[in-house]
Amino acid sequence: MRKTCLNEIYQLAKRDDRVVFIGSDIGTGTLDEFRREIPERFLMEGVSEGYLIGMMTGLAMNGKIPYLNTIATFLTRRCYEQILLDAGLHRQPIRLLGSGGGMVYAPLGPTHTAMEDFAILRAIPHMTVIAPSDAEEMKRLIPQTLDYPDPIYIRLAKGGDPVVSHPDKPFQIGQAMVLREGTEVLLVATGITTQIALEAAKILGESNISAGVLHVHTLKPFDNETLLEMLSLVKVVVSIEEHTLIGGLGSIVAEILAEANFDRPKKFRRLAFPDTFLEEYGSQESSLKRYGVTAENAVATVMGLFQETCKTK
Amino acid sequence: MGVNHVLPPLDTVGIYQRQQILQILQKTGRGHIGSAFSIMEIVRVLYDEVLKYDPHNPQWDQRDRFVLSKGHGCLALYVQLATKGFFSEEELWRVSADGAMLGGHPEYGRVPGIEASTGSLGHGLPIGVGIALAAHLDRKNFRSFVLIGDGECNEGTIWEAALAAGKHQLSNLVVILDSNKFQCYSSTFEVLNLEPLADKWQSFGFAVREADGHNLLALSNLFKSLPFTHNKPNLIICHTVKGKGISELENNPAWHHKTRVPTAEMTRLINLLMKENEKNLPE
Numbered sequence: 001m002r003k004t005c006l007n008e009i010y011q012l013a014k015r016d017d018r019v020v021f022i023g024s025d026i027g028t029g030t031l032d033e034f035r036r037e038i039p040e041r042f043l044m045e046g047v048s049e050g051y052l053i054g055m056m057t058g059l060a061m062n063g064k065i066p067y068l069n070t071i072a073t074f075l076t077r078r079c080y081e082q083i084l085l086d087a088g089l090h091r092q093p094i095r096l097l098g099s100g101g102g103m104v105y106a107p108l109g110p111t112h113t114a115m116e117d118f119a120i121l122r123a124i125p126h127m128t129v130i131a132p133s134d135a136e137e138m139k140r141l142i143p144q145t146l147d148y149p150d151p152i153y154i155r156l157a158k159g160g161d162p163v164v165s166h167p168d169k170p171f172q173i174g175q176a177m178v179l180r181e182g183t184e185v186l187l188v189a190t191g192i193t194t195q196i197a198l199e200a201a202k203i204l205g206e207s208n209i210s211a212g213v214l215h216v217h218t219l220k221p222f223d224n225e226t227l228l229e230m231l232s233l234v235k236v237v238v239s240i241e242e243h244t245l246i247g248g249l250g251s252i253v254a255e256i257l258a259e260a261n262f263d264r265p266k267k268f269r270r271l272a273f274p275d276t277f278l279e280e281y282g283s284q285e286s287s288l289k290r291y292g293v294t295a296e297n298a299v300a301t302v303m304g305l306f307q308e309t310c311k312t313k
Numbered sequence: 314m315g316v317n318h319v320l321p322p323l324d325t326v327g328i329y330q331r332q333q334i335l336q337i338l339q340k341t342g343r344g345h346i347g348s349a350f351s352i353m354e355i356v357r358v359l360y361d362e363v364l365k366y367d368p369h370n371p372q373w374d375q376r377d378r379f380v381l382s383k384g385h386g387c388l389a390l391y392v393q394l395a396t397k398g399f400f401s402e403e404e405l406w407r408v409s410a411d412g413a414m415l416g417g418h419p420e421y422g423r424v425p426g427i428e429a430s431t432g433s434l435g436h437g438l439p440i441g442v443g444i445a446l447a448a449h450l451d452r453k454n455f456r457s458f459v460l461i462g463d464g465e466c467n468e469g470t471i472w473e474a475a476l477a478a479g480k481h482q483l484s485n486l487v488v489i490l491d492s493n494k495f496q497c498y499s500s501t502f503e504v505l506n507l508e509p510l511a512d513k514w515q516s517f518g519f520a521v522r523e524a525d526g527h528n529l530l531a532l533s534n535l536f537k538s539l540p541f542t543h544n545k546p547n548l549i550i551c552h553t554v555k556g557k558g559i560s561e562l563e564n565n566p567a568w569h570h571k572t573r574v575p576t577a578e579m580t581r582l583i584n585l586l587m588k589e590n591e592k593n594l595p596e
Contacts, residue, residue, distance in 0.1 A: 020450070040450060051439040051473035058443020058457075061428075064450070081433060082470075086440060089430050090421050 002156045004135040008142035009067050010034045024070040053082035060092035072098030072114035087151040088124040094151050101155030102242030103287040110278040119247025121153045122220040129219040131155040131191030137165035157192045176223035182212025185236045190216045193240040200298035236305045237268045245272040267305035323590045331558045334388045339579045341408045347556040347568040349388040351493040354527045360393045363536040368398040371425040378444050380429045382437020383462035384418040399426035435468030442474045445486040460489045464496030479518020484540040487547045493555035497569045519548040526551030559586050
C-alpha cells in the first residue's frame with residue numbers, strides 16, 4: 001500500500017509542480033526515480049517531525065502541496081501540536097502519510113504502534129482522516145488529495161492486504177462505502193478491518209444472518225448520512241477497528257447512534273483495542289487476535305447480540 | 314563581534330508607540346508589555362525601511378513575509394501594522410475584546426498583515442523556513458523574515474529548523490533574534506543558558522551579525538546589507554532591553570505579562586516614559 005501510495009504521489013508530481021515530497025529519514029532507495037527526476041521537489045529532511053509540519057505549512061501557504069511520509073506514530077504523536085496549530089489552525093493543504101498504522105509495527109513494541117491516531121487527529125478542526133482498505137483504493141484516493149483544501153492524514157496499512165475495494169464503487173473522500181447490503185446486522189469498519197468485516201459478514205450469511213458492511217475510509221469528515229441510513233435497516237451494529245476503544249471509529253458510531261434516538265434501540269458493540277499499551281510482541285495478526293479484532297470474534301459478538309434481540313422481543 | 318552597548322534614547326516615535334501600547338493595556342486589561350517594548354525598534358525599522366509590502370493588498374504575492382515567531386510580542390506588531398494602514402487604529406483599543414479582530418497573539422487569516430498564527434513558541438521559524446523554501450523553489454525574490462525570542466530558543470524546533478535552513482542555504486531567510494536576556498521566570502542565563510549564542514548559530518550554518526536592537530540607524534544599515542552571504546541563511550542577534558523605555562519595567566520579569574493596571578498607575582507610567590526619555594534627548 002505504501003509503495004502504491006508513494007508511486008501515485010510521484011505520478012502527481014510529474015504532472016503538477018505544486019507537489020513536493022518530503023521524507024524524514026525513510027528507507028534508503030525510496031522513490032529513487034522521483035529523486036533523480038525531480039530532485040528539487042524531493043526533500044529528505046531528517047528526523048525532525050515538529051519542524052517538518054511547520055515547514056510544510058510554510059510551503060503550503062505559498063501554493064505548494066507537500067506530502068510527508070514517515071512512521072505513523074512519529075507523524076502523529078511527536079508533532080501533534082504542529083499538526084494542530086500549523087496545519088489545522090492555518091488550514092493548509094498538507095498531506096501526512098503515516099506508515100504502519102495500527103498494529104503493523106507490533107513486533108517493534110509500543111513505541112511503534114499507532115493505536116490512537118484516529119482519536120487524536122480527528123479532534124483537530126479542519127483535519128481529514130482517512131484509512132484506505134487496500135492498495136487499489138489508495139490509487140483512487142491519492143489523485144483526489146491534489147486539490148483537496150484541508151490537511152489530510154492517511155493511515156497506510158502493512159501492504160499486501162487483500163483487495164476488497166471495487167473499481168465500480170466510486171471513491172470519494174468523505175463518503176462511506178456500502179460494500180455489502182444487510183437487513184439484520186451492520187458491520188462498520190475502516191482500513192484493513194474492512195476485510196475482517198467482509199469475512200465476518202460472509203460467515204454470518206452462511207448462518208442465514210443478513211449482515212451489511214459499511215466501509216468508512218474517511219473517519220473525518222464522517223459520513224453520518226450513510227451510516228444513519230444503514231443503521232435504520234438493522235437491529236445489531238458492530239464496529240471493528242485497529243485502534244484503541246477511545247475516540248476512534250467505535251466512538252464515532254456510538255456518538256451518532258446515541259444521538260439518532262431510534263424508536264427501537266439497536267444492539268451495539270465496539271471491537272477495538274482495550275485502553276492499554278501493547279503488552280506483548282508478535283505480528284500484527286497475532287495482536288489483532290489477542291484483542292479480539294477478528295472475523296471470528298465479530299461473528300461471535302454479532303451472534304451474542306442477535307440472541308439478546310430475540311430475548312427482548 | 315563588536316556591539317555598541319551604549320543604548321540611544323528613544324525618539325518621539327518610539328515614545329509615542331510605547332504610549333500606544335500602554336494605552337492598549339489600560340483599555341484592554343492585559344498585555345505582554347516587556348516583550349513588545351524590546352522589539353519596538355526592530356519591527357519599526359522593518360516596516361519603515363526594509364520589508365516590501367502593500368497594506369492595501371496584504372496578499373500581494375511578491376511581498377516579503379514577516380513572521381513574529383515570539384507571538385506574545387504582538388502589541389508591537391499591531392501598532393506598526395495600524396500605523397502603516399493594514400487596519401484602523403481603532404482596532405488597537407479593542408484587543409481581545411468580544412468581537413475584536415486582534416487578539417492576545419497574532420492570527421493568520423484573521424488580521425491583515427499577519428503571516429502566521431503564533432503564540433506557542435517554536436512554530437514561527439519552521440513556517441518561515443517553509444516560506445523561504447517555497448520562494449527558492451519558485452525562483453521568486455520575496456524574503457522570509459522571522460523574529461524569534463531568546464527564551465524561545467529553548468524550543469527544539471528552533472534548532473531543527475536552523476539545521477534545515479543551513480542545509481538548504483536559504484539566503485532569503487532572515488532570522489532576527491530578540492536577545493533581551495529575559496524570559497518569563499527570570500534571566501535566560503538562569504533558566505537555560507544559551508551562550509555562546511552567536512557561535513551556536515554560526516555552527517548551524519548561519520551568517521551571524523549582532524546589533525543594538527534599539528539603535529534605528531544600526532538596524533537599518535544592517536538590514537540594508539542583506540543577504541550577508543550568498544549561500545547562508547541570515548541571523549541577527551539584536552541586543553535589546555526587555556521593557557525598554559521605562560526604567561521600572563526594564564529587565565523586570567513582573568512586566569513579562571501584565572494585567573489590570575489601575576488608571577492612576579498607568580498615568581504615572583506614561584508620565585515616567587515621557588520624563589525618562591525627555592532627559593535622554595540630545596540637546
